[in-house]
Amino acid sequence: DAGVIQSPRHEVTEMGQEVTLRCKPISGHNSLFWYRQTMMRGLELLIYFNNNVPIDDSGMPEDRFSAKMPNASFSTLKIQPSEPRDSAVYFCASSLLAGRYNEQFFGPGTRLTVL
Amino acid sequence: LAKTTQPISMDSYEGQEVNITCSHNNIATNDYITWYQQFPSQGPRFIIQGYKTKVTNEVASLFIPADRKSSTLSLPRVSLSDTAVYYCLVVGTGRRALTFGSGTRLQVQP
Numbered sequence: 589d590a591g592v593i594q595s596p597r598h599e600v601t602e603m604g605q606e607v608t609l610r611c612k613p614i615s616g617h618n619s620l621f622w623y624r625q626t627m628m629r630g631l632e633l634l635i636y637f638n639n640n641v642p643i644d645d646s647g648m649p650e651d652r653f654s655a656k657m658p659n660a661s662f663s664t665l666k667i668q669p670s671e672p673r674d675s676a677v678y679f680c681a682s683s684l685l686a687g688r689y690n691e692q693f694f695g696p697g698t699r700l701t702v703l
Numbered sequence: 704l705a706k707t708t709q710p711i712s713m714d715s716y717e718g719q720e721v722n723i724t725c726s727h728n729n730i731a732t733n734d735y736i737t738w739y740q741q742f743p744s745q746g747p748r749f750i751i752q753g754y755k756t757k758v759t760n761e762v763a764s765l766f767i768p769a770d771r772k773s774s775t776l777s778l779p780r781v782s783l784s785d786t787a788v789y790y791c792l793v794v795g796t797g798r799r800a801l802t803f804g805s806g807t808r809l810q811v812q813p
Contacts, residue, residue: 631803679746694746
């Protein structure tokens with residue numbers, strides 16, 4: 589299995605631009621998680637889905653952030669408009685069983701730089 | 704939300720056993736304790752999870768006392784490749800019940 593796939597691996601953009609991060613979870617996994625990691629705030633859970641349905645989005649920082657999971661094999665995290673403080677590494681993770689309790693498999697991350 | 708507290712860093716030498724303790728004083732009845740490992744430029748990787756007493760797998764052991772207010776990750780005979788950041792988190796129900804703490808940076812020296 590290829591594991592969790594994220595694209596792009598690196599993204600550099602200018603303030604005000606729209607950014608879309610993509611994630612393909614491990615086939616057959618039923619939960620998907622989006623995290624953000626910075627030196628200042630550590631690893632934060634942004635949102636997670638069970639069976640393609642958003643369950644907890646309380647970690648999404650503000651309305652500029654949105655996440656979708658149109659099917660079991662694809663999810664996007666969109667930032668519009670982007671700001672320099674959004675610069676971080678964004679991780680996607682998936683787990684076989686629905687819910688928070690189960691082992692999560694993380695992707696390699698997308699390093700976002702907003703100038 | 705059960706907040707966790709871990710040492711910021713630890714040093715060890717190859718071949719030694721390393722014990723990393725995590726405090727989670729307000730852990731709830733339905734919460735589990737989970738540990739992840741993260742190498743630079745990689746996503747975290749699951750190590751072990753437990754609810755009480757002791758859990759052991761091929762890479763680590765997890766000790767949880769009866770009151771469950773702390774837990775200890777034990778890494779037997781560490782090697783240089785175990786140099787990483789180790790996160791303890793308490794996983795439970797409710798909103799925001801999946802929070803990684805600041806982690807413990809383990810440095811293993813030859």
